[in-house]
Amino acid sequence: MRIPFLKMHGLGNDFVVIDARVEPLAISAARASALADRNTGIGCDQLIVLEPSERADVKMRIFNPDGSEVGACGNATRAIGLLLAPEHAGHTRIETGGGLLEAHATNSGIAVDMGAPRFDWDAIPLAYAMDTLAMPLGWETLENPVAVNVGNPHAVFFVPDADAVDLARLGPVIENDPVFPERVNVNVASLIGPDHLRLRVWERGAGLTRACGTGACATAIAAMRRKLTGRSVTVELPGGPLRIDWQNSGTILMTGPATTSFEGAFDDARYPL
Template identity: 75%
Template sequence: MPIPFRKMHGLGNDFVVIDARATPLSMTTRRAAALADRYTGIGCDQLIVLEPSDQADVRMRIFNTDGSEVEACGNASRAVGLLLADERGGSTRIETLGGLIHALATAEGVTVDMGVPRFDWKDIPLAYAMDTLHLPVGWEDLNGPVAVNVGNPHVIFFVPDADAIDLARLGPLIENDPLFPARINVNVASLIGPDHLRLHVWERGVGLTRACGTGACATAIGAMRRKLVGRTVRVDLPGGPLSIAWTADDRILMTGPAQTSFVGSFVDADYPA
């Protein structure tokens, strides 16, 4: 039978969203990768499957283009918050593998409470203990990153010019380094003004991306911890800007747009589990 989906994006970071709350759908690594393929499938950076939740309004499962299931996706959280806004009165509690988050849709966009960041080396996770504010490691010209877990793991390198870094080459080397047993998302950022950052992201299991919500959150938190910016910062990604705030009670608030591109359906048998 045809399975409906909605193609959505947040600043060009695009998703195939399947609502499986009423009709369960088996999703495997093989099926997720096939659906995400831009040549032979529907095509997306992440495949999102919505399921019933015992502890929130909805459970959001997130699969990268390689079919791996991951803990969090900030842009997808905004997309789901927008999708369910009318149903939930604008406010949606979302269960993810990275924890419970809350999305609030308004006329200005969607604000997502991403929870409290984690900094302990075991929470990133790293292969062994070290200071996550200044990791004593490097890869060629990228040295001394910050490590932050914002539902999923990130390292952030602060450089004079983020646009000058060949992240397409260095990203996969860092992502798959043995230091990161769960692999890692790689962020390269530069300060371009007061409380204003430019960011490029190599996303674990995806590659270079036009936007990464958790990457923007992690980068902002890393910059705040290093006293480079204040508690509210604008982060410019290739797809556009996000606003990130770190509240007095340590919660991360991310605000930005989300949109529906189109709706469609696929035949279950064409993408076997």
């Protein structure tokens, strides 16, 4: 059986999207990892599987290249908002493992209400209680991060030059530190102008990525909490900019582009469970 898919991306953070709302598709960690493999599979940063939802317009499941399933992906949410906009008059409610999200089309791309950030140590989660605004921890030159949960856990480090950090080496060390029982996404950011941040992300289960929507949200919120910026911030990632607003309602609004690259199909039997 041939399974259709779409290849989409948000600022270069790319996805294989499978619509399983009508025809269910069984997914295991091994199958997700095989499809995401850039040498022997289709290749992507995340595999996205759409399923029926009783709580929203669609349920979105998110799998990293290592096969792990995660609760949130901001860039993928924008991509699905773009994909389903014609079905839902430009406004789509999306069920994720990290909560219900809302995406709507705007003149400047797809805007997603990412919900309210969480800061309590046990909501990140961390292994034990500590101040999440300035964690009393360090890994070489990366010290005192801000911890934020925006549907998934993030540690945010503010540094003079984000591009100078050896994130390929330090990222996996911090991601897998026992202080983060569910592992963590690692963000290094620099203030490059008024309300303008430069960001690089080591993504949990995926590695270095051109863009991370939840990372942009977490980093913007961390900068606001540290009083480095106002409540509207442009976050510049290697793949391009995202606009992050911490609304008066307490939720985060992320706005940016999403694109469909191509469509195709794969042989179901080539990727066994």
